[in-house]
Amino acid sequence: MNKIRKAVLPVAGFGTRFLPATKATPKEMLPIIDKPLVQYAVEEAIDIGIEEIIFITSPSKYSIKKHFDKSLDLEDRLIESGKHEFVEKLNPSKFSKIKFHYVMQHEQNGLGHAISLAEDLIHDEPFAILLPDDLFFSEDSCLSQLKRTYMNTNSSVIAVNRIDKNNIHKYGVISPGIQEANSIEILDIVEKPNADEAPSDIAVCGRYILTSSIFKKLKNVKPDKSGEIQITDAIKLLIEDETVNACIYEGEKFDCGSKLGFVEATIAISLRDKEIGHKVKDLINKL
Numbered sequence: 001m002n003k004i005r006k007a008v009l010p011v012a013g014f015g016t017r018f019l020p021a022t023k024a025t026p027k028e029m030l031p032i033i034d035k036p037l038v039q040y041a042v043e044e045a046i047d048i049g050i051e052e053i054i055f056i057t058s059p060s061k062y063s064i065k066k067h068f069d070k071s072l073d074l075e076d077r078l079i080e081s082g083k084h085e086f087v088e089k090l091n092p093s094k095f096s097k098i099k100f101h102y103v104m105q106h107e108q109n110g111l112g113h114a115i116s117l118a119e120d121l122i123h124d125e126p127f128a129i130l131l132p133d134d135l136f137f138s139e140d141s142c143l144s145q146l147k148r149t150y151m152n153t154n155s156s157v158i159a160v161n162r163i164d165k166n167n168i169h170k171y172g173v174i175s176p177g178i179q180e181a182n183s184i185e186i187l188d189i190v191e192k193p194n195a196d197e198a199p200s201d202i203a204v205c206g207r208y209i210l211t212s213s214i215f216k217k218l219k220n221v222k223p224d225k226s227g228e229i230q231i232t233d234a235i236k237l238l239i240e241d242e243t244v245n246a247c248i249y250e251g252e253k254f255d256c257g258s259k260l261g262f263v264e265a266t267i268a269i270s271l272r273d274k275e276i277g278h279k280v281k282d283l284i285n286k287l
């Protein structure tokens with residue numbers, strides 16, 4: 001079985017729902033407390049043994065590259081002024097052996113199109129995809145849960161969770177087959193169905209482990225109504241040739257691409273922060 005060594009992080013979207021904050025700052029750089037969303041995703045990937053991170057980015061998102069480049073000048077200054085405790089925050093040691101790649105997506109033609117741009121760097125290996133605006137919190141991370149299902153099945157696997165019918169039209173939704181423990185075979189998948197046409201209440205969330213056959217399928221996907229190439233449509237084609245499983249994610253999930261999800265994540269994460277958690281609780285009670 002092939003090891004999962006590479007992860008693709010698409011970060012080239014417009015972040016329209018967060019305007020004006022995203023006019024000059026990438027959505028993925030918005031912080032939950034003191035850490036940008038994209039760093040949570042990168043750490044989740046590194047923690048399961050990922051060695052190469054492939055960002056699909058755009059020229060206006062230079063700050064993402066700057067964030068992951070080693071900042072030696074500032075490190076020297078921190079050491080000179082005795083602020084040693086900040087050095088690990090500035091240049092985390094867990095990043096030191098990771099190879100970061102930056103591939104430009106010049107036209108935002110959708111998530112599927114963004115993923116297709118990683119083909120030359122992935123070649124024929126299975127790989128992970130993390131959408132940084134979905135933030136997951138659990139002792140065993142979302143990607144680690146997917147990796148276990150991948151190891152048990154040697155097949156592509158997608159993270160899913162159950163969604164209220166009123167919100168199902170915002171997600172990719174699976175038609176479930178046989179379930180074993182928390183792994184379900186996917187019979188079919190549909191992007192953003194109407195509530196009355198949705199095949200289930202089981203929706204895709206932003207973590208995937210896919211075989212490289214997805215690149216062939218992406219070439220055959222036609223743009224949707226809004227002109228975007230959807231990864232869901234490529235997965236639908238993949239299911240015709242290969243088993244694709246869904247892994248029911250166990251833990252908390254925050255949709256930080258929406259304002260409400262972002263605020264919810266900020267409150268939840270700050271409440272469990274050792275330094276400020278109890279004060280945040282007092283603040284909320286006062287409000």
Ligand code: UTP
Binds near residue numbers: 015
């Ligand atoms: P979203 O649709 O949630 O992000 O895409 P968006 O398009 O930036 O947000 P809105 O809808 O305009 O507010 C999920 C992920 O896919 C990336 C985004 O950056 C985000 O991380 N993406 C999306 C790309 O990299 N390229 C695209 O063409 C589209």
